[in-house]
Amino acid sequence: MRFKRSDLPGILIATVAPALLFWLVVRAFGLEHHHGTPLLGALSGNIAGGAGTFAVLSRFVRHWDRVIVALALLAACVVGVLVLQLTGNDGSSLSTALKLAGVLLFGVINILVIWDALVHGLNPSLQRRDARLARERAAEAA
Numbered sequence: 001m002r003f004k005r006s007d008l009p010g011i012l013i014a015t016v017a018p019a020l021l022f023w024l025v026v027r028a029f030g031l032e033h034h035h036g037t038p039l040l041g042a043l044s045g046n047i048a049g050g051a052g053t054f055a056v057l058s059r060f061v062r063h064w065d066r067v068i069v070a071l072a073l074l075a076a077c078v079v080g081v082l083v084l085q086l087t088g089n090d091g092s093s094l095s096t097a098l099k100l101a102g103v104l105l106f107g108v109i110n111i112l113v114i115w116d117a118l119v120h121g122l123n124p125s126l127q128r129r130d131a132r133l134a135r136e137r138a139a140e141a142a
Contacts, residue, residue: 006059014055018048024078057113060121070109077102 003011022044026032034040061067077098084095 004059009061009064010055010058013058014052017054018044018051021051022047028078028082054113057117057121060117060119061113062116062120063112067109067112070105070112074102074105074109077105 025043025047026040031039031043080098081090081095081102084090084092084098089095
């Protein structure tokens, strides 16, 4: 298999994103003191699996602008929540709204990537398969 230029975002996602996301989750939920428990191992495995799946599907993403804007908005929500936590306003309605917006943006990012993977990855392969089957049927009928 040859790597293409479109594989570079996936390689970057697969190498950098799991470590950064793991650090963010550990810091956000205060899990630094769980050494020796299976929590950190299970958490890192799940994050790495999700980032690996995202990295594989990134080959088929054609609309990176949408994904990057959603990621930037998600990062802004995370920074806003962290600032509100540091200032002692974690229980405010703004903090709750930012957390809900972050969850919704995470879902939007997943939908954008999955939609592009279906449209640009699965659909063309199904069309090629259908065309091959139609050629085989036409050859058998002739």
